[in-house]
Amino acid sequence: MRLRIKNLTKQYDGQKAIDNISLELDDISSLVLIGPSGSGKTTLLRILAGLEVPEHGEIQINDHIIHINDHMINFDENNLLKYRKKIGVVFQAFNLFPHWTALENITYPLIKVHNFSFEEAEDRANTLLKRFSLDEHKNKKPLQLSGGQQQRIALCRAASLKPEILFLDEPTSALDPEFTVEVLDLIHELQEEGIEFILVTHEMGFAASSAKHILFLDEGRIISQGNPAQIFTGENRPDRVVNFMNKILKYETEK
Numbered sequence: 001m002r003l004r005i006k007n008l009t010k011q012y013d014g015q016k017a018i019d020n021i022s023l024e025l026d027d028i029s030s031l032v033l034i035g036p037s038g039s040g041k042t043t044l045l046r047i048l049a050g051l052e053v054p055e056h057g058e059i060q061i062n063d064h065i066i067h068i069n070d071h072m073i074n075f076d077e078n079n080l081l082k083y084r085k086k087i088g089v090v091f092q093a094f095n096l097f098p099h100w101t102a103l104e105n106i107t108y109p110l111i112k113v114h115n116f117s118f119e120e121a122e123d124r125a126n127t128l129l130k131r132f133s134l135d136e137h138k139n140k141k142p143l144q145l146s147g148g149q150q151q152r153i154a155l156c157r158a159a160s161l162k163p164e165i166l167f168l169d170e171p172t173s174a175l176d177p178e179f180t181v182e183v184l185d186l187i188h189e190l191q192e193e194g195i196e197f198i199l200v201t202h203e204m205g206f207a208a209s210s211a212k213h214i215l216f217l218d219e220g221r222i223i224s225q226g227n228p229a230q231i232f233t234g235e236n237r238p239d240r241v242v243n244f245m246n247k248i249l250k251y252e253t254e255k
């Protein structure tokens with residue numbers, strides 16, 4: 001993907017959640033956002049996914065111009081819908097409609113939003129459910145599924161649209177370690193199939209193994225960026241980054 005951000009600012013109640021971020025990236029297949037709580041990761045991800053309107057700035061992702069200065073281009077409803085249809089989004093939790101089965105959660109959006117026929121939608125859903133060993137759960141409703149199974153269904157749903165970019169906000173943070181691995185494995189497989197993503201995560205091992213580029217955010221600014229080696233072991237990293245890494249990696253064991 002290609003990403004251009006210029007002077008992006010977003011405030012909540014006069015407080016800057018995103019503080020004048022600029023960025024130019026080319027040919028990045030996976031972008032990972034890390035940083036302390038409240039640093040602006042979710043806000044940035046939501047702005048890039050067209051779910052949140054910034055105060056100011058220019059944003060272009062691939063060929064989509066999402067925001068120019070004080071005007072959200074995509075707020076032209078048609079453009080917004082077009083862009084939103086091309087991307088996939090998975091959050092921390094509660095991604096599924098509770099009254100639909102796992103299968104319906106995948107097929108209904110395909111049918112209702114993307115004009116697939118019932119057969120086409122079922123076909124695509126069943127292929128994914130088999131592929132990721134979720135077949136036996138397809139007639140269960142979300143409450144009958146483990147958190148890990150729910151997130152994998154949510155990822156299948158997002159992947160079923162063959163999104164141009166997948167936006168993931170801490171998709172494993174509500175899960176037990178065992179389920180976390182299941183979900184990360186699935187993301188990894190989607191990545192190997194060529195799906196590009198922007199991910200917010202606290203899973204540093206996964207960030208290191210899956211990111212082509214990492215942004216470290218602090219107080220709404222990018223204070224460090226680079227490939228995983230540069231972020232995790234590079235010289236001349238800001239103290240804030242080194243301290244954060246030491247803290248977060250304190251109890252990590254070699255896998």
Ligand SMILES: Nc1ncnc2c1ncn2[C@@H]1O[C@H](COP(=O)(O)OP(=O)(O)OP(=O)(O)O)[C@@H](O)[C@H]1O
Nearest residue numbers: 012013016017035036037038039040041042043044
């Ligand atoms: N809807 C909102 N209303 C008011 N303030 C908000 C809102 N969303 C975010 N903020 C504030 O903006 C700042 C950035 O929040 P954001 O959720 O982007 O951080 P984050 O890096 O995702 O944190 P975490 O790791 O805890 O998820 C925080 O100070 C937060 O309190």
Ligand SMILES: [Mg+2]
Nearest residue numbers: 041042043200
């Ligand atoms: Mg967040």
